[in-house]
Amino acid sequence: MPRPGRNTYSDQKPPYSYISLTAMAIQSCPEKMLPLSEIYKFIMDRFPYYRENTQRWQNSLRHNLSFNDCFIKIPRRPDQPGKGSFWALHPNCGDMFENGSFLRRRKRFKVGGGQATDPLVPSKPQDAAQYLQQQAKLRLSALHAAAHLPQMPGGYNLSSVPQPSGFKHPFAIENIIAREYKMPGGLAFSAPGYPLHSQLPPAWPHMYGSGMVDTAAPISMAAGDYSAYGMPIKSICHPVPIKPTPASVPGLPGLPAHIPAFLANSPQSLSPTSPQTATGQSSPAAPGDSLPSSASLQSAVPVH
DNA sequence: TCATGTTTAATTTCGA
């Protein structure tokens, strides 16, 4: 829980567990897999609280990666030199934070634990790792292809990258946003115009401490500040209501009327008829996450 | 040597 800061806002602990922070980091990159060092970096970049006591929380984070079945270790390919493996979210881990709290899951994800799974997604960690690595390649290909396409009205459509049926990733941006539509202080999220730094209420101290976000300065968003969805990461990484208010849109549980459906729907609902990848390959359905929506991809290709 | 990864155990925190 966010506690009132002792000295500055920056020493507040964000209301996210290590699991949710890690998942956020993984989901923020287009390949949906990150090495440990990049996960550290993501967290420290976004949350000043974690720029201190690094040994402590990084040990905890590593513990979480190994201990929780929802994280899968993906070995580096020969063309990906470097230290350590990549980490990804298990494609079947589903919405672990369905209770609305990013601090505590109702139940831990266990492989073969009886969760609803996509039949096309392997559940065994080794198979899932291979599968995820393949999907990461496809995503990169799609992003690469999209970056070289002429701009289409309404933005690129990357829905050609295969998506699993009926799966909605817990850290897909639409999920996070759907939970965060009610900002502390009463500010409502108003897509499709994403909240910008200057619009963020000071009630999100984690993002403001240590001068990380200068609300007075002109908005300057580096490419790295965007998630794979074209969403400024800085705007999605803030405390959320631990207990969101009930749904207000019939048929879209948890979604208020002012959240556009495209942010709340699973990716494939945007374009259910495009099973081919941008590279022309056919492949099994992708794990449950989303590539940038057609509305957001124009600014979405992150630079790493 | 250091970063990464695994495992165990104790403790804290939170939801039912």
Added chain:
DNA sequence: TCGAAATTAAACATGA
């Protein structure tokens, strides 16, 4: 109040 999830600490192994 209790059980489970999360956090923290620590020891140890492995590989670049």
